[in-house]
Amino acid sequence: MKKLYLNVALFYMGILASHAQIVSPVPAKADTANAAYHSKKLTVDEVNFVSAYYHQDGNHSAVTGGIGTELLTDFANTIDVQLSNYNKRGRKNTFLFELGIDHYSSASSDKIDPSTISSASKSDNRIYPSLNWTRTNEQTGNAYGFTGSYSHEYDYQSFGAAFNLTRLSKNKNTQFDMRLQAFLDKWKVILPVELRPGYAPGKNYEHDHSADGSAPRNSFSASFSLSQVINPRLQVLIIVEPAYQHGLLSTRYQRDYFTDGSLRAENLPGKRYKLPVAARFNYFLDDHFIIRTYYRYYMDNWGIRAHTAEVEVPVKLTSFVSVSPFYRYNSQQGTRYFAPYGQHNPNAAYYTSDCDLADLHSSFVGAGLRLSPPKGVFGWQRLNMLELRYGHYMRSTNLTSNVITLNMRFK
Template sequence: MKKLTLAIGLYMGVLLSASAQKTADTSNYQSRKLKVEEINIVSSYYHQDGNNSAVTGGIGTEKLTDFGNTFDIRFSKWDSKARQHFFTFELGVDAYSSASSDKIDPYTISSASMTDKRIYPSLAWSVNNAKKGTTFGAVASYSTEYDYKSYGTGLNFSKTSKDGNREFSAKVNAFFDTWKVILPSELRTIYRADGTYYFYGSGGEHDPYPVDYKPRNSYSSSFSLAQVVNKRMQVLLTVDPAYQAGLLATKYQRVYFTDGTVKSEELPDTRFKLPIGARLNYFAGNKVVIRTFYRYYQDNWGVKAHTFELETPIKMTPFLTLSPYYRYYTQTAADYFAAYGVHKLSDQYYTSDYDLSKLNSNMVGTGIRIMPPHGVFGIQSWASLELRYGHYMRSNGLNSNTITLYAKFK
């Protein structure tokens, strides 16, 4: 609660500062100077609990809490060819605690990975050519936490039809990760073929024994076509193929076999994913919008999944919107999944991570958004404030709750 209070205090300070610096109306003049378009601040709290921790072989607590904050600021600038450039800087910081991660080394009071924080800045640029109806952009990102670092880059392009009713978009991204390979404590004595052995490190800051570092590269793309059908209906079709290569197993996750043997999780070093989705938005009058989404997913690990989402924003007043939503998800199990003590020693790949099990889930929630004409709390530049809550229920007993606060000002 103290962190949330500090975050809200920070929002108020930034917003009041922005309101004081607001300039006169320049709608008839395209300034070539850098201009602040908008600032977005998001603060969220997440808590989950369950009894299928992959760290302890598919049994044990999955209790986890996460407090996250992201801040992004967007600038714009016109060039001499009447093209508008946008520059966006984003900074995210997540702090979490995980009871299951603390079981990597159950013989210590607290292992290094029980609590951690993730920091992930990014910088994006795009240029919009209104005459041609095109937008081109690029993004660079970085992310780091206790056991991994990631560098990302991406390109995007979109083209709008002359009448503005159709848009094609394409995105490609690449992420280059390096994992610190942490093993369960009982598997850190490594025996060589010649009969000798050595001690493998814990990954702790003061541990003199080394650990391995392994790469993992992820390549994703997204292709979409949006179409305005009529004044009330819009549709969007998407295809999002992705490919991963490198260390895809989480080596501190245990797997127990039929004879009681315990090993680290072992999975293929490549994975191809193919999600295909469709979105339909219907404007049912001036006060209600019906948003629906369906996605089919398949990968080469044997997982097939279906997702259905429904959200119905309702304009209670001209300045207040209520947005109840529901999501249903179901998937088949991966070829390499089995529960605690079920895997055979003859298996080439093995995992007891219930994220790869057969499951279905439901998520329900709602959002409340206010957009006062004179700004939130009378601060003209504070454009909107939204609070969202979601409750997640999985068929294997995992439950979670999420509270998110969005603040936008221009």
């Protein structure tokens, strides 16, 4: 299910982004006298392959009203191919094609209809290709581009589009980035079996879609970031990412139980505004140590407020081997619509027992190992970088998880 995948994806994005520099590398100035000699043929710059395995367990499943198993596994794989050429004016065109394929299995999703031995929602595959084109002026470092994307799984499909813009100062010490994106989603409205019209105990609803229907959910977001080189040792990045969603934002197959003993499907407002603000500080202590710190504040109109702080200290053991221990802490004030199992007010208009939206605090700790030898990893010249990362997640709602990620870059 889409909602389950999103929770997993947050881990992947945090892990893969945690080792990135805060200032995008700026290509060396192009020699205008030789600009005409840039290759106009499309060539392969690099290929990246990322594979991640995620496993979680807990006892507060939202599918069964805030109780029951949260056991879930997800095996995610993405490959991206970056190609480039130059136009007649010497501007660089970069094409980035990415294909992702995930397979997950969720024990709680099978409780949508407990009478079936297994339902289509218990395990599923998600496929999500995307294509980005960016044009860069290598003399100034300025760039702009467009992205198109698609995602599909059993109960959900999404079409996405984005525009990105980069502007650098003349001395290359200040960089402004902007990204505007939209996702137009459509997903099946699947109710818990006992809340479907004409419900009768023992009836098999696994292939009965007459009660499902579909509904849209559209998301629009922007990202504005300003990075600054303060001095040769310190770099700073400020990020603001406003977002707006409307449509079916409830996960209708999740149950909610009330103090009068009644049962309903989750119901949440059809509009949501989000405003995360973040800052990252990278301090280059010496040739062997970098201290990377990150802080993020989040708020939305559902009443959620959250603070996230992270520190990562990459240590260069040799010129081509480094380890990166990290720790992340999150504290969240939950939405006003949340209540545990059986504690919802029967007069409430909106309600959820999803612990992702509750008061909580969590820790995420782990480390990464990165190899980038000049003659290639294991002597394979084409494989110029290999990174292996592991993280362990602990949440106050008794949810725990582990994720291991392999990243390989070919050039």
